[in-house]
Amino acid sequence: FHLRYFQAGQFIFHEGEASDRAYIIEKGSVDILVADNQEVIHSLSAGELFGEMGVLDQSVRSTAARAKTKVTLLEIKPGQITDRLTDTDPIIQALIGVLLKRLRALLPKNGEQQNDDLLSHVASVIEQSGLSKFRLESELRTAVNSEKVQTVFQPIVDLNTHKVAGFEALSRWFHPKLGVISPFEFITLAEETDMIIEVGSLVFSRAIDLLSQLPESVFISINVSAKQLNSAEFLPSLSQRLKNQGINPARLKLEITETMMVDINQAATWIDRCHQADFLVCADDFGTGYSGLRQLLDLPFDVLKIDQVFIQSVLSNSVNITLVETMVSLAKKLNIQLVAEGIEDKSQHQLLKDMSVDYGQGYYYGKAISIPDILAQKAQ
Template sequence: MQPYSELFKTGDIIFAEGDAPSGAFLIESGRIEISTTQFGERRVLGELGPGMLLGEMAVLDESPRTATARALTNCRLTPIDAAQFAERLAAADPVVRALLMSQLTRYRSALATLTGDGTGRPSVSLAQPDDAHAFDKIRLESELRAALERKELEVRLQPIEEIISGRIAGYEALVRWQHPERGAVSPAEFIRLAEETSLILPVGDYILERVCDMLGELQRRGRKPLPFIAVNLSARQLDDAQLVERILAHLRKRDLPPDRLKLEITESLVLDYARIADLLERCHAVGMHVALDDFGTGFSNLGPLLTLSFDQIKLDGSFVKALDRQRGVAVVGVVVAMARALDCDLVAEGVETREQREILHQLGCRYAQGWLVGKPVPLDHVLKA
């Protein structure tokens, strides 16, 4: 069994240049000298102390030790098995992993030059298959930043129908990106990329401002009643204490009623009850409505509906697909009744057939959204309708 910690006395060699990398160490106490051989002469590279890692680079790329570690004082070290590094490296973000391996390659190259060893090339056996895409991911992030600055992201509107009247009551704003070289980039790809970085905040602001412009244009064209437009919020946007005030400023600038911009929060985000409750309170105080999106996608429980007063529930399209079965009809009927009891409007997503729409109508669902109603289109298509 591997010991919890190992003791080394002053002068002990912990590992020598050329040794196989059996593992690394966390220095608990003491000082360690790192040295290498430069053109046949010993050269001290530096010292390491408590709280620092020792020997991790050779473990990461499975290369022989490129330096010697000697205890300058009595030292206590905690061994770290190579498998621990391998597991964490495999689970790391591919961009972070690729950057780490790039830096390690540079270090090995510089060390080989320093020591006069032309064979000092690292292996990359710990790299994962998707590492090859990591730099493409970095490139795409840079291109997304540029597209945002050049206002190349397009906001399209997918219609939401009031089933009983057949009129288009509102729209959901969906962002699209037509890359000049890659063509259409999947929203799932670039939105996920934006959410992994701080980019989701400027992307979110871009969409909100563009939606307010669209509402302003619909109002200027005399569209009555003025439809609502729903905008999806990300987790990072929910952390923004000034979000509601900034939205209000956009609406007031265009003389728009607050209830025409609807905010949508995906079901997976409502587990933070306190944060969502605060947002709902601030929105309701100024007349803005908030919808619970993707209801029934796997995170479902009724707890949020007991404590959070959403104005609308959006039923995930998987339930609409199940309307061809009696059990599916029964479940959707229960959700419709629940929404009515909670004084919430219900929007059924993913409506693709007239049969689905008719069943929803019979069950008392108020709104339908999906390809049967209409696909996401630019604003000019909406203005011509």
């Protein structure tokens, strides 16, 4: 997958060709040539990146690349580079532009001496930008296509009845060498490119599958990212998928983290669109962001999820008790449901129940488990 092989002496690309790929050398070594293939300016070996310059500034190849030995290359698609570039600060974009110009000026023309030190310095600066990240990203792509990215579901319990009311869908990546990779890592990685759309789509398929096998009263909460909410197809296609299965959209709660709500107007638009499609919207990690409480409460959320940092110290920290009490009284007034996350023991459960929080989620009730495990428990 995305690996390419070349024999010694074979050209990978020529000067003047379109720059449609960059590469990381997995095995073997590669010569970079200028001046009509007369001069080798660089020999690169395993772990090094090349071919990125033309991709970065969308120009034709200013060098050629030739396999020095038999080589294995990992292909980097232009989107993996350009998606990030268009997402970065305009000043960084400008700086990269300047660096590239300097770098090009340093490339020796016919018969000229090259300035090796500066060239390798600039090259190493560009290289710092996370080659291992590119590799991990390519692996994530493969993992998504081969079911190595799985979805597990953590129970959300009604604090009054102590019964499971719903589940939160959480992603897990089972990596062959690195083991289980935390969603904190790979969701961030996926969010930097359009991979999050694919990962998200997988999560929705599995959630819909589970919903279709559970009673009508059970809901599923799903984490969504800004890229998904900004995509024009996202909500319509989700509605269509639910309709095809005959599932009520109000059984899905879309979780938006507080860190995504820096722009209140943007957040209001998202919530509005979700409501038009009949989905419920949940403010996740409530209390951890920088947004003012007042501003947040102006947004028409259906559910607030109190972040686990408050819950886990709720017994030992009186400030947090007051905070949770305030959230409860506000939520009741505004008719918003409350979920406390990260409940790990009985005393936390009892306290939050006494404070009349509606729902609880945490290791005390159970960790996230697979669909077959949920169905097996249900059958018991």
